[in-house]
Amino acid sequence: MTDNGVVSGRGPAGERVLVAASRLFYERGITATGIDTITAAAGVAKMSLYNNFSSKEDLVLAYIQARHEEWLELYRLRAESARTPVEQVLAVFDAYIDHARFEYERGFRGCGLLNAAAELPVGAPGRAEVRRHKEQVEAILADQLAPLARASEVPTLAEHLSFLLEGSMIRAGLEGGVGRLEHARALASRLLGTP
Known part of the structure; x- marks a missing residue:
């Protein structure tokens, strides 16, 4: 579990993506939150997202x-x-x-x-x-x-x-x-x- 309460079996980059996505999905909504926004908030390359998640x-x-x-x-x-x-x-x-x-x-x-x-x-x-x-x-x-x-x-x-x-x-x-x-x-x- 991360300090934000997110549980993940993924690596550090995947966990950062999930923590950022969780915050953004809750604050802005899923549809309004794009992949580029998530990767920027997580501080990872887009490839890191797709190495951990097959799709949005x-x-x-x-x-x-x-x-x-x-x-x-x-x-x-x-x-x-x-x-x-x-x-x-x-x-x-x-x-x-x-x-x-x-x-x-x-x-x-x-x-x-x-x-x-x-x-x-x-x-x-x-x-x-x-x-x-x-x-x-x-x-x-x-x-x-x-x-x-x-x-x-x-x-x-x-x-x-x-x-x-x-x-x-x-x-x-x-x-x-x-x-x-x-x-x-x-x-x-x-x-x-x-x-």
Whole structure:
């Protein structure tokens, strides 16, 4: 993992490309960010990019996977300190809040994965990867809810919390801050029967 939270099995030049692309894709968008801009920001030759990524689509996919791993690590850290089943569920919300609190150069713009998916055509591998991330978040919620609800209620409750989480993330991105995410966490806590 780099100091920017990006995970990569690539060499140093490839990692610099991925770190630069990750920052630029989040700040400016995928479509608006060209290969020349990425290589200039990474301080590498264009050939270094293509030695590590077969195409811009491959780089976008690596970006999405890196953001997913970055979030998973934030969640793991939060889950490790959770002492109760309710805190385990709320750790998912806390990880989203932690992600929103990163020092983004141009401010918080919401979920980088949803932003990326919005730019990609239906059927693109990157969209499928974003969907897998969102499904994994919902599965984590379901796993953590298992001790708190009847088995027949867990899928619906996990979906409900997932919608609460994702809706609050969209609003937080529009508003440029974590307030909506914090409010969603409080709503989830009340829904789970804690003050």
